[in-house]
Amino acid sequence: MPDVLKRIVAGNEIAVSRLIKDIDDGNPEATEILQQLYPYTGNAFVIGVTGSPGVGKSTIVNQMIKYLRKKQKSVGVLAVDPTSSFSGGAVLGDRVRMQKHATDNGVYIRSMATRGCIGGLTQSISGAIDILDAMGKDFIILETVGVGQDEVEVARCAHITIVVVIPGMGDGIQTIKAGILEIGDIFLINKAEREGVEKAFCDLKMMIDLDQRRIKMVNGTIPIIKMEAIHGKGVNELMASIENHQNFTKNCNMDARIKLRKERVQYKLTELVKKRIVDYIFKQLTESNEFDKAINSVMEGKIDLYSACDKLAFPILNQFK
Amino acid sequence: MARKIRILIAKPGLDGHDRGAQLLARSLRDAGMEVIYTGLHQVPEQIVKTAIQEGVDVIGLSILSGNHMNIFQAVATLIEERNVKDIIIIGGGIIPPEDVIAIKERGWAQELFAPGTDIEEIINWIKDKTQIVGRP
Numbered sequence A: 001m002p003d004v005l006k007r008i009v010a011g012n013e014i015a016v017s018r019l020i021k022d023i024d025d026g027n028p029e030a031t032e033i034l035q036q037l038y039p040y041t042g043n044a045f046v047i048g049v050t051g052s053p054g055v056g057k058s059t060i061v062n063q064m065i066k067y068l069r070k071k072q073k074s075v076g077v078l079a080v081d082p083t084s085s086f087s088g089g090a091v092l093g094d095r096v097r098m099q100k101h102a103t104d105n106g107v108y109i110r111s112m113a114t115r116g117c118i119g120g121l122t123q124s125i126s127g128a129i130d131i132l133d134a135m136g137k138d139f140i141i142l143e144t145v146g147v148g149q150d151e152v153e154v155a156r157c158a159h160i161t162i163v164v165v166i167p168g169m170g171d172g173i174q175t176i177k178a179g180i181l182e183i184g185d186i187f188l189i190n191k192a193e194r195e196g197v198e199k200a201f202c203d204l205k206m207m208i209d210l211d212q213r214r215i216k217m218v219n220g221t222i223p224i225i226k227m228e229a230i231h232g233k234g235v236n237e238l239m240a241s242i243e244n245h246q247n248f249t250k251n252c253n254m255d256a257r258i259k260l261r262k263e264r265v266q267y268k269l270t271e272l273v274k275k276r277i278v279d280y281i282f283k284q285l286t287e288s289n290e291f292d293k294a295i296n297s298v299m300e301g302k303i304d305l306y307s308a309c310d311k312l313a314f315p316i317l318n319q320f321k
Numbered sequence B: 001m002a003r004k005i006r007i008l009i010a011k012p013g014l015d016g017h018d019r020g021a022q023l024l025a026r027s028l029r030d031a032g033m034e035v036i037y038t039g040l041h042q043v044p045e046q047i048v049k050t051a052i053q054e055g056v057d058v059i060g061l062s063i064l065s066g067n068h069m070n071i072f073q074a075v076a077t078l079i080e081e082r083n084v085k086d087i088i089i090i091g092g093g094i095i096p097p098e099d100v101i102a103i104k105e106r107g108w109a110q111e112l113f114a115p116g117t118d119i120e121e122i123i124n125w126i127k128d129k130t131q132i133v134g135r136p
Helices: A003-009 A013-025 A028-040 A057-070 A094-101 A125-135 A153-157 A178-183 A197-209 A212-217 A235-251 A254-287 A290-299 A305-318 B019-030 B044-054 B068-081 B097-105 B119-130
Strands: A045-051 A075-081 A090-092 A107-113 A139-143 A160-165 A186-189 A224-226 B006-010 B034-037 B058-063 B088-093 B111-113
Touching: A003 A013, A003 A028, A003 A125, A013 A028, A013 A107, A013 A125, A013 B044, A028 A125, A045 A057, A045 A153, A057 A075, A057 A094, A057 A139, A057 A160, A057 A235, A075 A090, A075 A094, A075 A125, A090 A107, A090 B019, A094 A107, A094 B034, A094 B044, A107 A125, A107 B034, A107 B044, A125 A139, A125 A153, A153 A254, A160 A178, A160 A235, A186 A197, A186 A235, A197 A224, A224 A235, A254 A290, A254 A305, A290 A305, B006 B019, B006 B044, B019 B034, B019 B058, B019 B088, B019 B119, B044 B058, B044 B068, B058 B068, B058 B119, B068 B088, B068 B097, B088 B119, B097 B111, B111 B119
Parallel strands: A045 A139, A045 A160, A075 A107, A075 A139, A090 B034, A160 A186, A186 A224, B006 B034, B006 B058, B058 B088, B088 B111
Antiparallel strands: none
16 A cells, blocks of 8 residues: 555645645546555545535534534535636635644644635545545535525535524525425524524425425435534534434335445546546647637637637547447 | 646634734735635644645645744754654744744745735745645
């Protein structure tokens, strides 16, 4: 077993950190190491936390870490923040709320930037999850960007997805579109001391009850929990719900579990293969100047965007016919 | 490969003046870097462990409390002990010129930037030392 593998499996934070960085940066050598890590994965329970900015995700994650550590469980956290589309940079500040755990050897926290990836997570997230898994973390918590309505990627990467809202979103809860409502296994109304908590609860309950298909899939209950994360209220209820769900998925009939795992593998594999192929083909285009020429032609009004696309794409597609 | 510069901006000790640190964080973001901001009241152990977990290229310490000698020494010692000397340490704040010299001479930091330093200067220094262009 190569040295880096040994160190990761032994829990060496420097080795883990380097590999996550390489995956994040798209270093092809890193993928080879990931492949070798795969047999050591599959033990961690992955929890996704999503919701609009400002609802208190980081504070909730902090409380979850505290709870799990009291139970002697080790925790990995991947906290995702958005990359600025203008500068390509990012300020990653989720960690601020979790810094009390910064010297706990049982907790590994990594902040990641989306780097242009949409859907709330990063290109490298699956790899990073696998690394923390192989490192031996019992639980891995994913905190997504928090754009609000489109964050369904998290559901594909996590065993359980928690959707967080706050009271007083007004029409906000009503307008939570299908996507985010469909992926929640547990709903949290944080900052429950605020006005409007009962209305938020009723609104959520009504919308969730309408989705009978999901209710059947998750054993008949989708909990809605009121929380005051900053005071620790509601945390025990949340963690009990998570434990319930964990047990449910363990006892769930084999077929359903295999089906779920298959869907996850299918999704991951699709994304990986697509990226590999598209990156390769697109690289040839950009290296050959054709792409720049097309941009200039469109700018000069010589050709429209769609025709330009056809011109670029057809020769490549023809190679496969 | 889209390599990004990752930098940790830390406020050690009891110093609560974080305006400079926050301004710097935003400027570094605008220059294409990924900035991990840890917030206030960090102890050296937190700073170094965070730096390791986050895989940063640079640690920036912002100290206006006067305790800079102790803090730089503590952080540099931990960096040495954990064997991560490839992480560059820089800093700023209220540090008298003679202490700036002492800190650099002892290898506790590679560079210190006085208040009023042009942010562009800091950005270029970092890009140069980490030798990453950092494309958006």
